[in-house]
Amino acid sequence: MEIFWYIIVVVMLAVYMILDGYDFGAGIVHLFIAKTEKEKKAIRNAIGPFWDANEVWLIAVGGVLFFAFPTLYAASFSGFYLPLIMILWLLIFRAIGLELRGQIHNLIWESIWDKAFGIASLLLALFFGIALGNIVRGVNLGMVENGVSTQEAHFFFLPLWNPSFSPYAEHLGIIDWFTVLLGIIGVISLTIHGANWIIFKTDSTLNKLLKSIIFKLNFVLVALVIISVSIWHIINPKPFHNFIDHPWIWIFPFITFTGLLGLFKVKSFRKDGYGFIFSSLFLFGGFTTTVASIFPNILPSTNAVNPSLTVYNVAADQYGLSVGAKWFIISAVLVVVYTIIIHKVFKGKMDNIKYGEH
Amino acid sequence: MEDMLFYDRMQFAFTITFHYLFPQLTMGLSLLIVVFKGQYLYTKDNRYNDAAKFWMKIFSINFVMGVVTGIPLEFQFGTNWAKFSELTGGIIGQTLAMEGMFSFFLESSFLGLFLFGEKLLGQKLHFLTGFLVFLGSWASGLLIIATHSWMQYPVGYEILENGKFVLNNFSALFSNPWLWPSYIHNQLASVVTASFVVGGVGAFYLLNNQHSKFGKLFLKTGVITGLISSLLVAFPTGDWTAKNVVKYQPITFAAMEGIFETEDGGSEIIIIGQPDIQNKKLDNKIAIPNILSFLTYQNWNREIKGLNEFDEKNHPTNISGLYYAYHIMVGLGTIFIALMGFAMLQLLRKKLYKTKLILWAIIFMIPFPYIANTAGWYTAELGRQPWLVYNLLRTADGISPTVSSGNTLFTLLGFIGLYLLLGLLFLIVIGKIIYKGPHIEKQ
Numbered sequence: 011m012e013i014f015w016y017i018i019v020v021v022m023l024a025v026y027m028i029l030d031g032y033d034f035g036a037g038i039v040h041l042f043i044a045k046t047e048k049e050k051k052a053i054r055n056a057i058g059p060f061w062d063a064n065e066v067w068l069i070a071v072g073g074v075l076f077f078a079f080p081t082l083y084a085a086s087f088s089g090f091y092l093p094l095i096m097i098l099w100l101l102i103f104r105a106i107g108l109e110l111r112g113q114i115h116n117l118i119w120e121s122i123w124d125k126a127f128g129i130a131s132l133l134l135a136l137f138f139g140i141a142l143g144n145i146v147r148g149v150n151l152g153m154v155e156n157g158v159s160t161q162e163a164h165f166f167f168l169p170l171w172n173p174s175f176s177p178y179a180e181h182l183g184i185i186d187w188f189t190v191l192l193g194i195i196g197v198i199s200l201t202i203h204g205a206n207w208i209i210f211k212t213d214s215t216l217n218k219l220l221k222s223i224i225f226k227l228n229f230v231l232v233a234l235v236i237i238s239v240s241i242w243h244i245i246n247p248k249p250f251h252n253f254i255d256h257p258w259i260w261i262f263p264f265i266t267f268t269g270l271l272g273l274f275k276v277k278s279f280r281k282d283g284y285g286f287i288f289s290s291l292f293l294f295g296g297f298t299t300t301v302a303s304i305f306p307n308i309l310p311s312t313n314a315v316n317p318s319l320t321v322y323n324v325a326a327d328q329y330g331l332s333v334g335a336k337w338f339i340i341s342a343v344l345v346v347v348y349t350i351i352i353h354k355v356f357k358g359k360m361d362n363i364k365y366g367e368h
Numbered sequence: 369m370e371d372m373l374f375y376d377r378m379q380f381a382f383t384i385t386f387h388y389l390f391p392q393l394t395m396g397l398s399l400l401i402v403v404f405k406g407q408y409l410y411t412k413d414n415r416y417n418d419a420a421k422f423w424m425k426i427f428s429i430n431f432v433m434g435v436v437t438g439i440p441l442e443f444q445f446g447t448n449w450a451k452f453s454e455l456t457g458g459i460i461g462q463t464l465a466m467e468g469m470f471s472f473f474l475e476s477s478f479l480g481l482f483l484f485g486e487k488l489l490g491q492k493l494h495f496l497t498g499f500l501v502f503l504g505s506w507a508s509g510l511l512i513i514a515t516h517s518w519m520q521y522p523v524g525y526e527i528l529e530n531g532k533f534v535l536n537n538f539s540a541l542f543s544n545p546w547l548w549p550s551y552i553h554n555q556l557a558s559v560v561t562a563s564f565v566v567g568g569v570g571a572f573y574l575l576n577n578q579h580s581k582f583g584k585l586f587l588k589t590g591v592i593t594g595l596i597s598s599l600l601v602a603f604p605t606g607d608w609t610a611k612n613v614v615k616y617q618p619i620t621f622a623a624m625e626g627i628f629e630t631e632d633g634g635s636e637i638i639i640i641g642q643p644d645i646q647n648k649k650l651d652n653k654i655a656i657p658n659i660l661s662f663l664t665y666q667n668w669n670r671e672i673k674g675l676n677e678f679d680e681k682n683h684p685t686n687i688s689g690l691y692y693a694y695h696i697m698v699g700l701g702t703i704f705i706a707l708m709g710f711a712m713l714q715l716l717r718k719k720l721y722k723t724k725l726i727l728w729a730i731i732f733m734i735p736f737p738y739i740a741n742t743a744g745w746y747t748a749e750l751g752r753q754p755w756l757v758y759n760l761l762r763t764a765d766g767i768s769p770t771v772s773s774g775n776t777l778f779t780l781l782g783f784i785g786l787y788l789l790l791g792l793l794f795l796i797v798i799g800k801i802i803y804k805g806p807h808i809e810k811q
Contacts, residue, residue, distance in 0.1 A: 051497040059480035065435065066476045070468035074767055076453065077461020084454035087446025088768035095779045098443055099786055102436040106790060109432040113797045165770035250663050326458035341469035348477035355485050 011331040015078035016308075016321045018338065022074060024297050026067035027138070028203075028290045033061045034138075035204015037104065037131025037196065040124065042364065043205075043223065044216060050124065052214035054108070055360040056207060065105060074338070078331060082308055082324035089149065089166035090141075093184050097137055104130035132197065139196020143189030146300060147177050147245055148310035151318065159315045177245055182312065188238075188245060195234050202227050202273065203293060206285035211360045221277050224285065228273045235270070235296075246310070252303050259302045266295030375776035376448045376767045379783060381749075383440050385742055386787045392741050395509050395555060396562025397427050398502035399737035400593060405498045409491060414808075419585055420498065422806035423566070424482055426798060427501075431479060433794060435472070440783070448776060452756055452766030456533045459525055460515045464540060467511035468718075475504030499724055509558070510551055517546040519757050520748065521616050533757070548617065550748070556601045557744060560704060561737040563594030567711075568734040569802055571727040579805040590730070591715055595708040601699050607663070613751065614664050617758065619678045620751035623687045624694040625660060625766035626650050627674040634658035635672040643688045648676060685753040685763075693746035700740035707733060 036057050044050045058348035076083045087094060103126055153161035172184030179186070205220040243250065253259060269292030276285045304310055309319040317323070325331065401420050408416035444465065453461075478500040499754045524540030525533045535541075567590020573583030613621045622628075626638045628648045637660040641653030658668045669672045675683060686692050707729055714720040752758055756766040 044562060059484045062432065062435070062476040062480060063473065066468065066472040069435070069439055069442060069472055072439075073461065073465030073468040076442070076445065076457050077465045079457075080457025080461060081454050083446045083461075084450035087443060088448070088450035088771050091447050091768070091771045091775055094447055095440075095782070098440050099782065101439060102786065102790070105432055105436045106793070109429055110793055110797050113429070114800060161770050192378065213705070245393075248478070280389055318422075326461070327528075327532075330458045330462065330538075332534070332537040333538040337466060341466070341473075345469065345473045349747070350474055352477055352480060355481060357490055 011330055012325040012337070014335060015074070015325065015331055019071065019075055019078065020298065020301055022067065022071040024294050026064075026071055027293050027297060028062040029067055031135075031200045032207035032286075033057050033064055033291060034135045034202045035044050035082050035200040035202070035206075036208055037128050037204070038135065038201045039208060039216075039220070041128025041132060043219070048214075049214055049216045052212040052216065053208055053359060054112075056211035057362065059352065059356055061105075061108065063103070063349070068101075077334060078326055079308075079321075080326055082319055085151075085163050085319060085324070086309055087117045089151075089163075090144075090184070091139075092167075092170065093137065093224040097105070097134065100130045100134050100137070104134065135197045135200040136193040137196075139193035139202075140189045142196070142300060143192035144184060145309060145351060146192070146242060146304065147182070147186075147188055148312040148318070150182050151309070151311035152313070152316040154313040154315045157315065159313075162321070164315055188241060191225070191234065191238050191241070195231065195238060198227055198231050198234065199289070199293060199296070202231065203286070203289040206276070206289045210283045210286045213359050213361050217282070219287075224273060224276045228270070228276075231273075232270060235266075242324055248310075250303070252305060259299075262295055262299040262302050264295070265291050266299055269293070269295055372771075372773040372776060373764050373767055375773055375780050377763070379448060379623075379776060379780040380441075380444055382780065383437065383444065383787075384745075386791070387434065387437040388742065389507070389738055390437065391505070392429045392561045392738070393565060394427055394430045394434055395505045396558040396560070396597075397423055397430070397565070397799055398498075398505045399559060400562050400566055401427065402495075402499050402502045403589070403593075405495045407638055409495055415581060415585060418806045418808055419582060421486075422582075424479075424498070426801060428479060428483055429794070429797060429801075431505075433476070433790065435476070437787070448768055448771065449756075449766050450768035450771075452761070455531055455761065455766075456757060456810060459533050459541075460518055462535065462538070463511045463515040463518070467515075471504045471508035471511060473504075474502055475508065479502065479626060482763075502516070505748055506555060509555055513551045513554055514541055514544070514547055516549060516748070517544045520752055521546040521804045522757050522760060523613075527760070533760075538601040545761065547614055549605060551610045553601060553605035554744075556597045556605055556811070557737070557741050559593060559597035560601060561598060563590045563708075564730065564734050564737045566590040567594055570733045571730045572802070573719055575724065575727050575804070582806050587720065588715060588725075589729070591708060591711045591720065594704070595712045598701065598704040598708055602705060606698075606701070611664065614672070617751060618673050619675065619682060620684060620690070622673060622675045623684045623753060624747060625672075626653075626691045626695075627660075627672060628676055630671055630674040630677055632664045632671060634661040634667075634669040635664075636660060637663065640695075640808060643691050645687055682754070684750060686750050690747060690750040693743040693750060696742040697740050700736050700743070704733070704737065704740070726740060 036053050040050055040053045044053055053095070107123040107126040108125050111120055111127070114120075151166065152159045152163040153165050167182070167184055169181070169183055171185040172179045172181055175183075175186050177188040179188045195304065201269040208214065209217045209220055269288045269290070272288030273285065273292065276288075279285060288337050303307075306320045306322060307318040308321060309317040372809050404416045404420035404423065408414070415673065432654060445457075447463075455491060455658050470642065478497040481489065482497040482501055485497065489497065495632045518541060521544060522533075523544050524535055524537035526536050527533055541547075566586050570583045570586025570588070570590055573579045574587060610621070625635075626641055626643055627635060628643075628650065634657065636655040636657045638650065639654045639656065641650040641655070643649075644651050661672060664670070664672060675687070707726075711720060711726050711730065714723050720726065754763055755761065756763045
């Protein structure tokens with residue numbers, strides 16, 4: 011039962027990354043690449059009727075995590091206290107900006123919200139990468155001094171970074187050069203992903219430019235992925251055992267690789283949706299590779315005293331998990347139905363939808 | 369540790385108070401939108417369709433505000449109340465996760481379709497999307513109140529040796545005796561809020577001589593639904609809710625009503641008075657003898673236990689706050705019934721649109737359902753103190769043991785700043801939309 015819920019949480023997080031990920035990417039493209047009002051409007055139209063529902067995935071996955079793995083929820087949320095609350099503020103700011111922008115037609119009002127939308131999207135993409143970096147690297151679960159655990163396992167960080175900026179330091183921060191590297195990968199991959207969505211959903215004048223930007227960024231992405239995987243091996247060699255013990259999980263890096271390869275062909279696709287499929291594959295593969303490699307750990311401990319948080323030691327009891335599975339399956343089917351309905355109704359290019367003037 | 373508990377409680381109280389300003393309107397409004405859209409299908413009068421779309425625009429901004437201010441609440445269970453989450457997450461996480469999976473997806477998916485899809489869908493399907501938005505928002509209320517009810521009156525659980533609560537009966541969560549009276553009471557109260565907002569905007573249009581056609585429609589709808597809902601909020605649902613409190617939390621009931629000493633031969637109902645906690649009495653009281661006993665037990669002479677009969681360490685932590693919150697809620701509820709009743713009378717005599725006094729009063733009253741609902745929520749929450757899970761887990765034992773109080777103070781101040789800004793922007797935008805009025809569809 012734990013494994014069932016673990017898979018559910020991983021899949022839901024991956025879906026959230028893919029869906030809200032293109033909103034973040036669209037925000038970054040909106041900030042840096044779109045120049046004219048027409049182009050900006052095309053980008054906002056491309057996410058107009060969807061982003062509300064995309065954000066709901068975060069609430070849903072939060073709820074599922076809360077009930078299926080209450081100990082993990084409690085430990086990680088209070089352990090990552092400050093960064094999580096700051097992520098909340100950014101999410102609030104970005105959503106409000108999107109919603110309020112179209113309500114008043116005034117140049118200053120609109121440009122303030124454009125910047126808020128873009129900058130919040132950029133920072134969120136960065137922070138989600140950094141978060142993944144923290145999970146890979148592990149945290150100082152429970153804070154150990156002189157071989158004795160001095161704090162409960164809810165405590166990871168006091169400062170957000172330590173002066174040496176190193177992932178090897180005794181007192182780790184949220185931010186070090188390794189986690190920032192993953193943060194940059196997050197920004198670049200979501201930019202590509204968002205650009206692919208815009209190409210898919212609009213006839214914008216940007217589309218040609220975006221294809222060539224994706225093509226170039228893809229080289230940067232490949233380089234960063236290679237660097238991070240080789241450093242990762244040094245920082246935390248244990249994960250690679252999973253790939254030897256359970257060879258079937260090579261499917262996940264394979265998916266990642268397929269996604270990356272596909273993105274190089276972005277200029278020659280016959281249909282505009284293909285690029286989005288490949289960047290989704292890359293995100294899905296990248297995320298699942300990461301979590302599969304540390305399984306059964308969910309949050310590895312960097313100290314020897316406190317055990318890591320694993321799928322088994324953080325789950326709720328069996329009755330709750332199995333009764334939850336029943337309603338969850340019903341609700342998941344409904345969610346899939348709604349999602350199909352929305353995408354059927356709003357199929358094709360979104361250019362004619364009047365965003366914000368509904 | 370003491371100030372940690374204080375900041376945690378303030379942060380939750382502040383964020384949930386701000387949050388609940390939005391869903392109470394969206395829940396009530398979604399019902400009125402279904403009514404408008406239904407009337408359009410029935411009469412083919414375009415006015416109703418324009419009205420439905422106008423209010424859905426306001427609904428959508430409210431909805432987004434509700435969603436973004438709701439995410440921090442869910443997160444705070446983990447960030448600020450880690451111990452509570454760890455111990456009870458297996459139970460209350462069920463209903464919270466169901467809220468996300470069943471209601472938010474429904475609401476947000478079909479809201480997009482309602483807002484953008486009228487031409488693509490046709491009128492009947494457009495009505496259906498509006499109805500599904502309504503269903504989603506009311507389901508969301510149900511699942512939140514189910515979570516809340518479990519904290520007020522825990523059911524279907526057992527406690528393990530390590531202190532963890534585990535679920536052993538899922539259906540008990542929904543047959544909880546605390547749940548249904550509070551749910552219906554709460555939903556009707558949200559209809560009161562929406563009625564005053566819709567009616568108030570109508571009254572504003574009439575007084576301001578703009579969009580008069582819509583002014584009359586909004587005012588009439590607001591008065592009719594406002595009278596029905598405010599009556600039902602008081603009786604029978606308010607009555608049911610109060611009876612639950614007497615039955616399951618008698619100590620809370622004593623504090624709400626301001627009863628310190630048990631009186632022989634029936635309790636009086638307190639209309640006005642100020643609790644004096646130090647001397648355990650009520651100052652300057654105006655009361656009617658024996659009414660409370662009758663309302664509670666349908667028996668004029670049955671005794672109701674006063675606070676002094678209970679162990680002081682289980683007294684609600686803020687007795688005067690609880691007393692005032694309850695009396696504000698009841699007092700305002702009575703005023704709503706009186707005002708809406710008078711407006712209804714004028715409507716039947718066909719004088720409503722010209723009675724300026726009522727138009728002004730309804731506009732002036734717009735904030736008060738919000739205050740009444742907040743006071744109602746406070747009554748429930750302060751009433752449960754000092755417990756997080758009634759009689760089982762104390763609030764002080766639920767906070768995150770290792771987050772520093774400096775961090776909670778910082779995030780509390782951050783939320784205050786951010787939400788004040790949001791509130792201001794929200795008022796500007798909503799004010800502008802209301803002033804501009806409904807968009808009239810050309811035939």
